[in-house]
Amino acid sequence: MTTSAPNVDMAVPPRPSTGHGIEVEGLTKRFGSFVAVADVGFSAVDGRITALLGPSGSGKSTVLRMIAGLERPTAGRITIAGEDQTGASVQDRRVGFVFQHYALFRHMSVRDNVAFGLSVRKVGKADRRKRVDELLELVQLGPFADRYPHHLSGGQRQRVALARALAPRPRVLLLDEPFGALDARVRQDLRHWLDKLHRDLGVTSLLVTHDQEEALELAQTLVVMHRGRVEQVGSPEAVYNEPATPFVAGFVGAANVLTGRVRGGRLQVNGEQVLWDAAHIDDGSEAHAYIRPHDVRVSGSRENGGSLPGVLERSKDLGWMSKLHVRLPDGQVVIAHIPNEELGAHQPGDEVWVDLRNAKVFAPGEGDGPGLADPDLGADDAESAATATAAG
Amino acid sequence: MSAVRERTPPLETLDLDARSGNHDARRGRRVRAAMLTAALLYVLVLLVAPLAGIVVSALKGGIGNFLRTFTDHDALHAFLLTFLIMVVTVVVTTVFGLVVALVLARDRFVGRRFMSALVDLPLGVSPVIVGLMAVLLFGRGGWFESFFAARGIQIVFALPSMVLVTTFISIPFTIREVVPVLQELGTEEEQAAWTLGASRLRTFFRITLPNIRWGLWYGIALSAARAIGEVGAVLIVAGPIQGQTETSTLYILRVFDQSHSSLQDQAGYVVAFTLAAFSIVLLIGIELFKRRKIKEAGR
Numbered sequence: 001m002t003t004s005a006p007n008v009d010m011a012v013p014p015r016p017s018t019g020h021g022i023e024v025e026g027l028t029k030r031f032g033s034f035v036a037v038a039d040v041g042f043s044a045v046d047g048r049i050t051a052l053l054g055p056s057g058s059g060k061s062t063v064l065r066m067i068a069g070l071e072r073p074t075a076g077r078i079t080i081a082g083e084d085q086t087g088a089s090v091q092d093r094r095v096g097f098v099f100q101h102y103a104l105f106r107h108m109s110v111r112d113n114v115a116f117g118l119s120v121r122k123v124g125k126a127d128r129r130k131r132v133d134e135l136l137e138l139v140q141l142g143p144f145a146d147r148y149p150h151h152l153s154g155g156q157r158q159r160v161a162l163a164r165a166l167a168p169r170p171r172v173l174l175l176d177e178p179f180g181a182l183d184a185r186v187r188q189d190l191r192h193w194l195d196k197l198h199r200d201l202g203v204t205s206l207l208v209t210h211d212q213e214e215a216l217e218l219a220q221t222l223v224v225m226h227r228g229r230v231e232q233v234g235s236p237e238a239v240y241n242e243p244a245t246p247f248v249a250g251f252v253g254a255a256n257v258l259t260g261r262v263r264g265g266r267l268q269v270n271g272e273q274v275l276w277d278a279a280h281i282d283d284g285s286e287a288h289a290y291i292r293p294h295d296v297r298v299s300g301s302r303e304n305g306g307s308l309p310g311v312l313e314r315s316k317d318l319g320w321m322s323k324l325h326v327r328l329p330d331g332q333v334v335i336a337h338i339p340n341e342e343l344g345a346h347q348p349g350d351e352v353w354v355d356l357r358n359a360k361v362f363a364p365g366e367g368d369g370p371g372l373a374d375p376d377l378g379a380d381d382a383e384s385a386a387t388a389t390a391a392g
Numbered sequence: 393m394s395a396v397r398e399r400t401p402p403l404e405t406l407d408l409d410a411r412s413g414n415h416d417a418r419r420g421r422r423v424r425a426a427m428l429t430a431a432l433l434y435v436l437v438l439l440v441a442p443l444a445g446i447v448v449s450a451l452k453g454g455i456g457n458f459l460r461t462f463t464d465h466d467a468l469h470a471f472l473l474t475f476l477i478m479v480v481t482v483v484v485t486t487v488f489g490l491v492v493a494l495v496l497a498r499d500r501f502v503g504r505r506f507m508s509a510l511v512d513l514p515l516g517v518s519p520v521i522v523g524l525m526a527v528l529l530f531g532r533g534g535w536f537e538s539f540f541a542a543r544g545i546q547i548v549f550a551l552p553s554m555v556l557v558t559t560f561i562s563i564p565f566t567i568r569e570v571v572p573v574l575q576e577l578g579t580e581e582e583q584a585a586w587t588l589g590a591s592r593l594r595t596f597f598r599i600t601l602p603n604i605r606w607g608l609w610y611g612i613a614l615s616a617a618r619a620i621g622e623v624g625a626v627l628i629v630a631g632p633i634q635g636q637t638e639t640s641t642l643y644i645l646r647v648f649d650q651s652h653s654s655l656q657d658q659a660g661y662v663v664a665f666t667l668a669a670f671s672i673v674l675l676i677g678i679e680l681f682k683r684r685k686i687k688e689a690g691r
Contacts, residue, residue, distance in 0.1 A: 068587055069586075069587075070583055070586070070587070090583075090586045090587055091586055091587075091589045091590065091591060093587075094589070095587060096587070097583075097584065097587040099580050099583075099584060101580060103580035103581050103583065103584040104581070104584075105581055105584075105585075105599060106581070106603065107602045107603055116585070116588055116590070116598075117588035117589060120585075120588055120589040120590045120594065121589055161584075164584075164588070165587070165588075168588060168589065
C-alpha cells in the first residue's frame with residue numbers, strides 16, 4: 001500500500017496489490033482559488049469495500065467524481081485495475097456509478113434502465129435480456145421490470161440504480177452517498193442488503209459517506225477526509241481505537257474533549273491531577289484529551305490515582321444504557337455511557353468519581369475537529385449515542 | 393378571486409353577531425357570480441363571436457364557393473407560402489433554440505443574463521419595427537445589400553427576408569419553454585449515461601431529448617402558431633406582390649382592401665377560416681403538450 005496520505009495506519013494488513021482495485025496518488029482539485037481536494041492518496045483494495053468518510057464539504061465526493069472521470073483533476077494520478085486512467089474519458093473507464101438521488105432514466109422502464117449500459121456496449125439482444133433478468137433477480141425487483149421509476153419507492157429506485165451500474169460488469173463500483181436520500185429504516189435495510197450483495201459479487205467498491213456507522217459497518221478500509229485532505233487511512237478498528245488526529249477522534253465515534261496543560265510529559269486536567277502521557281507535546285502548553293463516552297466509568301468512590309472527582313448533574317435512561325453528565329470542579333463536563341446493569345444507584349447532585357480510560361492526547365495545533373464541540377451534540381438518541389457526535 | 397375567498401369576518405363580529413358572517417358569505421357569492429359572468433361574456437364576445445362570424449361568413453356562399461377558393465391560384469399560393477415559411481421557421485427555431493437553451497441552462501458564463509434577456513427581445517419589439525430593421529439591413533442602401541446583390545440574391549421583397557423576420561419573431565418560444573425543463577431535469581441522468589459508456593451525442597438523443605420532448609413540442613407549436621399569424625413584419629419586407637410574396641394573412645389583407653364583390657370577400661373569409669382552423673388544431677396540441685409537460689415535471 002503506497003500512499004502519500006499523512007497518516008497511514010500500518011496495522012492494516014497491506015494486501016499485496018494484485019494490479020486491480022483503485023489507486024490514487026497526489027490527487028488535487030482546485031476550483032479557482034478554492035482547493036477542494038489536496039494531495040489525496042489511498043488505495044481501494046481489489047474485491048473490498050473502501051469508504052471515503054468525512055463531513056459534507058470535505059472533498060470526498062469530488063474525489064469519487066474524479067475517479068469516475070466526471071471531474072478533471074488539477075493534479076495527481078488515478079489507476080484503475082492497474083491501468084493509468086487519469087486522462088481517460090468517463091465512457092472508457094468502465095466504472096459503475098451510483099448517485100445519491102438515483103439518477104434513473106425517468107422515461108424508461110426499470111428493464112430499459114438496467115439494459116441501457118448493455119445496449120451501449122453492444123451486447124446482443126438475447127444476452128442483454130438474460131443479464132437484465134439476472135440483475136433484477138439479484139436486486140429482488142423482478143416483478144417491477146416494466147414499471148417506471150416514479151412508481152417505485154426510494155429504496156427500490158436505489159436498487160434499480162445499483163443493478164443498472166452493475167449490468168455492464170464494471171471494473172469498480174463507485175457509490176456517492178447511496179443511502180443519503182433514504183429514511184433511517186430503509187437505510188438500515190439497504191446497508192445490510194448491500195453488504196450481502198458485495199459478499200456475493202466481490203466487486204471492488206468505493207463508498208462515499210458522511211455516516212460513520214455506515215462506513216464502519218460496510219467497509220474493510222476507511223479513508224477519513226477533512227477539508228480536502230486525508231486524515232487517516234486504516235481498518236475500522238484502527239480508525240476507531242487509534243485515531244491519528246483530533247479530527248478523526250471527534251468524527252469517528254463520539255468523544256469527550258477535556259482541556260488541560262502538559263506538565264512533565266503528562267496532561268493535567270482539573271488543576272493538579274496528573275493524568276495521561278503527553279510526552280510528545282511541549283511542556284507547559286495546552287492540550288486536549290479525547291475520551292469515548294463508553295470508556296468512562298462512574299463510581300461512588302475513588303478507584304485509582306487517575307480518577308477525577310465530580311458532581312453528577314444529569315442521568316438519562318435510554319433503555320439499555322444510561323447517559324450521565326458529570327461536572328468536574330473546573331467546570332468541564334464529562335459524558336459517560338454506561339450499560340444499565342453496571343449502573344450504580346447515583347442520583348443527580350451526588351458526588352462521584354469518574355475514571356477515564358483510553359484517552360488520546362492531542363496538541364491543539366494538530367487540527368481541530370468536531371470533537372472540540374460539545375460531545376452531547378447529536379447524540380441524544382440511543383441508536384447514535386454509542387457512536388455519533390458529528391454525523392449529522 | 394382569491395381575495396374574495398380569503399375574506400373572513402373580523403374577529404369581534406364573529407362572537408357578537410353570527411348573522412354578519414352570513415351576510416359576508418352571501419356577498420362573497422354574489423361577487424364571485426358577477427366575476428364569472430364577466431369572464432364568460434368577455435370570452436364569448438371577444439373570442440367566440442368573431443370566430444363564429446368567420447365560420448358563418450366563410451360558409452355563406454355555399455360549400456361550392458367555399459371549395460372554389462382552394463382552386464384559386466393566388467389563395468393556393470398564399471397557403472403554400474405561409475406553410476413554407478412556417479416549416480422553415482419551426483426547423484430553425486427548434487434547432488438553434490435547443491442549442492441556445494442548452495447553453496443558457498447548463499453553462500455559466502459572463503453575459504449569460506444578458507443573452508437570456510436578449511432572447512426575449514422579439515416579444516417586446518413590434519413586428520413592424522422588425523420588418524423595418526430587415527429592410528434597413530438588406531434593402532436598398534442597407535449594410536448587406538451590396539453583398540447579396542453582387543451575388544444576384546434578392547433578400548427584400550422575396551422569400552429570404554420573409555423567413556428571416558418570421559424566424560426572428562418566433563425565436564423566444566422554444567427557448568423559453570425548454571430552458572426551465574432542462575434546469576428541472578438537471579445533469580445527473582446524463583452523467584449516469586456517460587458512466588455507462590454512452591457518448592455525449594447518444595446521451596443527448598437517448599436521455600436529454602426524450603425528457604424535454606413535451607416542453608419542446610409546446611415551444612414548437614407556439615412558434616408555428618406565431619409564424620402562421622405573422623403579418624406586420626412580413627408586410628413590410630414582402631412588398632407584397634400578389635401571387636408571389638403574398639402569404640395567407642397578406643392575402644386576406646389585400647382582398648378586403650380591394651374588394652368590389654361579395655364573392656371576393658368570401659374568398660378572404662375562407663382563407664381566414666382555414667388559418668383559424670389550423671391555429672385551433674395547434675392550440676389543442678399546445679394544450680395537450682402542456683398537460684404532458686406538467687405531468688412529466690411532477691414525477
